[in-house]
Amino acid sequence: MFASPYPNVSIPELSLYDFLFGSIDEADLDRAAVTDGTSGATTTYRELIAQIDAIAGALAADGVAVGDVVALHSPNTPAFVAVFHGILRAGATATTINALATADDIASQLSDAGATRLITVTPLLDAALTGSTRVGLVGENVIVLDGAEGHRSLSDLIGAGLPAPDVIFDPSVHLAVLPFSSGTTAKPKGVMLTHRNLVANVAQGGPLIGVTSDDTVLAVLPFFHIYGMTVLLNLALSTRATLVTMPRFDLVEFLRIITDHRCSYIFIAPPIAVALAKHPLVDQYQLDSVRVVMSGAASLDEAIAAAVAERLTCRVIQGYGMSEMSPVSHAHDVTKTDIPLGSVGFTIPNVECRLIDPLTGDEIAVPETGVSRPGELLCRGPNIMVGYLGNEQASRDALTDDGFLHTGDVATVSAEGYVTIVDRLKELIKYKGHQVAPAELEALLLSHPLVADAAVIGVADADGEEVPKAYVVLQPQAELTEDEVIAFVAERVAPYKKVRQVEMIETIPKSSSGKILRKDLRILAGRS
Incomplete structure (x- = not known):
């Protein structure tokens, strides 16, 4: 077992609202809390807290009580920030729904979570209403933030001017949020996270990640995903930084917002890092305000990280986590410059780890030297989460009797304590008895100057043997054949790791948090 090299931090026994806003200094109340990246409209901390309290008051007056579940279905906007915290301030549990969710997805999550209200926006209204109607949420039970006939709006909630309710609950057991795991390999499961889980993760990760009150933080990663919810939204608010919201990723708009709003801390997923490293548009914008780029949600290749750092003249760091860990368990220390870029850094304070051989179940020791x-x-x-909602078997499978969470990720640890994620346990390709990590081949493919993006999965060949197949997206106007890709990889890896099949495609399917949707690629492979 190995732990963080940093001392444990104190975790207040507070609700998330009280932790973030209960002791805010008077001098911070008129600082900019949230700026709409599109319109430029800014909300101060004073205004934000008043909105949160009013939303909580309106929800309580509507019958929302401690323990009820309210669904929030919205892209990143300043309204999301106020409504999310208003739900928690009322003592309810927020279940956040992917902005790209279909009506079927929405109905399933509303039903599984037991949501009594749905809060959405007009661009997503068709899917929201279709899904909510299927589970009996209609009329006043559906709130449309920007207004729609027959539904209350955000202005209605805030305009009522009702005081926030006095609510009492135990932060260590009361559920704050109920995000649903991404479902990249199976049906999404509700992840039960308490107020203490969320408070703890901000307290644990904040000192290493290093956001300060002087930072302007670009929020392009979705708040409905746990990475955006904790590492952007809650961490930024806890430090009194300014959040600049962006409802969806568009490279031109992304670069414009950084330039116009002088964003200094950028949280991204690896696909955005690839664009920052390789896309010619980047050179057309003034990005000298950026001091730190932090990548998460999936492994970031060391060469890509180095290319971003050189091109933007900034620090590039990365972290690791998952919904079940609120989400951060590992992160680079922003004050240290000698951490390998390809690692996910150190174990954060208050966390203990183990490495288990996936074949034998034996403990793997931390080496005295090397990796x-x-x-x-x-x-x-x-x-660490309480468990999965309504799924005791899945909870038992994920959590050991002594409280360790099986991450399902394969990692190494160095003598210095750096942890590096090698691949996903279930995604390792078994080729003639050898284990081949898709992430290693993907990183190699991305090093080719003509490759814009790539993904690797295991597929069956004519003999039924599992072999690595690469899906490759080329740079604009680039010409590269499948055989040339195969040869490029073969020259640089052991024979058993060679890519055996290649297919050129227009885009790699990914989740909203940037994870490769390998199940979609397997469907595509079945049709090829």
């Missing part, structure tokens, strides 16, 4: 052999990463700490 350990790979094993499944298990983590334990105050940020």
